Amino acid sequence: MSDTPLLDAWRRAAGARRRPMQVPGHKxxxxxxxxxxxxxxxxxxxxxxxxxxxxxxDNAYSHRYLERAEALWARAIGADHSRFLVGGSSQGNITALATVGDQDVPIAIDRTSHRSTQAGLVLIGARPVWIYPRLHPEFHLPVGVEPSALQQVAAGVNGFFATSPSYVGTLSDVHALASVSQARGEPLIIDQAWGAHLDFLPGGGAIRAGADFVVTSVHKALLGYSQTATVSMRDGQIPRSTLDRWVDLTTTTSPSGTLMATIDATRAAMERDGAARLALLIEVVAEARRRLARVPGLVVLDDANAGCRVDPMKLTLILPGTGADGSVLGEALWQMGHGPESADHDTLVLTVTVADEPEWVLEFADVMAALIESHRDEPRPPAPLDVWRVEPDVVLTPREAFLRERRRIPMREAIGQVSAEQFCPYPPGVPLLAPGERVTRESIDAIRAASRVCRVAYCSDPSLETILVVDA
Ligand SMILES: Cc1ncc(COP(=O)(O)O)c(C=O)c1O
Structure with missing residues (x-):
């Protein structure tokens, strides 16, 4: 069998100079x-x-190139079955949740999860039981879902869903979470959208740590074309065909061979010498962290100060001690061509991948340090993003709220009503308020505060003056 079945077939097709009498229209x-x-x-x-x-x-998929490439991905990460996706980890989260969940049955989900989990809940009508990661006492950032959060969930849920790495790079102990879920006989889904590289580190990622399902964005931490992702599973209580059914339900009937071939190519590159490349860059990121940690007042998130493991490829900078404003730094970085993953008042998140050259990462660390110095101000108390500590009053399931009649009212009159829409600071894409949740004074204040530092997305009135609520 070819080592890169899909990539090889893509190369042949791209070079074939056919004159098709079928789509694509650009021929x-x-x-x-x-x-x-x-x-x-x-x-x-x-x-x-x-x-x-x-x-x-061909039109009948006679060569099964995709199937063969998916099997190779599964083998590489220690899964029994993988599917390639062209709808991002958003599609992965939707399909994993739909595979595990069921109408009206509770499912335990980390409330700091990406907005796409809500789409999965709308689709299947499951009842979310929110669980929360531990928050760092000083930085107020999520530092992993604890096994006790799973243990405290009443029996009878269809499964558990947690996000690791978090948007800021903190990792949950998936091994410990899997022990709990296995003991309870309830499957564990890990949204590892930001951690596709973890699968290629010694010890592996979430699947090798015991998760039943894992979702990864190949386009985020690795080399895939934008939109590429995978959903993978271990054989257990749920048949592969259930996952396949949901993937096939939620995907296009005209998937891009190019996008999917980049997943095959990425897997082959990582299996060839990805471990060495990662080891090199992890060492470089560690050096970049050391350099940045010399900036007075700056905290560079790492295993020691986070109190949990941190993705070794992430640079997360916590700024209040420097007085510098992360939003201003983020804008300056963007102007310099070094757009950050996210920037709010307190925190800058910077993503390093296997595509970065080691010298450049170190050069960037020096540029970053100088930029902070040039924006230094009086140290200030932290003003963390509210998305990490939303504890909603859930009145309706996301599906009930999504399908109900809705009406628009002024935001200032909405306290006590039930939201029919999402208010989602992007990044990190975690909803401050979601369909089915009670609108409170705190949620309105949090939405307004977020709008001062980033785009509040997925609500129907970008001015935030009005809100759609569920008709009583
Ligand atoms: C934790 C998490 N999961 C899932 C997604 C969705 O990923 P994609 O953009 O590949 O659909 C994101 C996007 O940022 C994310 O942060």
Missing amino acids: MRYASGGAGWAADLVGDTVRDDVPLQGGVD
Whole structure:
């Protein structure tokens, strides 16, 4: 068997110069510099686009290139079954939750999870039982879901869902969480969207630590095309066919062979010499952390000060002790071409991947240190983002709230009503308020505070003056 079945087939198809009498409409005319009508506008943007069906594979998928590539991914990360996704980890979260959950049955979910978990809940009608990660006493950031959070959930849930790494790079002890879920016979899903590289470190990622399902974005921490992700599972209580059913329900019938081939290529690269590349960059990130930690007042999140393991490829900077404003620094970084993963008043999150050159990461650390110095001000108390500590009053399931009649009212009159929509600071994409949750004075204040430092997304009135509430 070829080591990269999908990549090899993609290369053959991209170089074949076919003249298809089927989609894609651009007919792959612009590949390898080919010209054609509207090439000046369209050519560069679709140059590498080869569909999976009738492109990389034939119309009947006779060669099963995708299936073979998915099996190789599963083997590489220690899973029994994997599916490639072109709808990001958002699709992964939806399909994993739908595979495990059921209408009206409780399912335990980390409330600091990404907004896409709510879409999964809307689809299946499950009743969320929110669990919460531990918050750091000083930095007020999530530092992992504790096994006790799972133990405290009443019996009878369909499963547990936790996010690790968190957006700021903190890791839960998945091994310990899996011990609890296994003892209870309730499956564990880990949203490892930010940690695809963890699967290629010695010891592996969430699946090898005992999770039943794992979702990873190949486009975030590794080398996949934007939108690429995987959902993987271990054989157990739930058959593979259930996951397949949900993946097939939620995906396009015209997947991009190009996007999917980048997952195959990424897996092959990581299996070839990814471990050495990661080891090198982890050492470089450690050195970058040491350099940045010399900046007076700056906290650089690491295993010692977080009190939990931290993704060794992440640079999370906690700024109040420097007086510098993270939003201003974030804007300056963007202008310099070094856009940060996220920037709020207190915190900068910077993502390093295997694509970064070691010298550049160190150079960046020095640039970052100088930038903080040039924006230094009086140290201030922390003003953490509220998304990490939302404890909602759930009145309706997300599905009930999503499907009910709704009406628009002024935000200032909404206290006590039930929200019909999401208010989601992006990044990190964790809802401050979600469908089915009671609107409170605190939630309105938190939404307004978030709007001063970032985009509040997925609500229907961007001015935040009005809100859609569920009709009583
Ligand atoms: C924790 C987490 N899970 C899932 C997602 C969704 O990932 P994608 O953008 O690949 O759909 C994100 C996106 O930022 C995320 O932060």
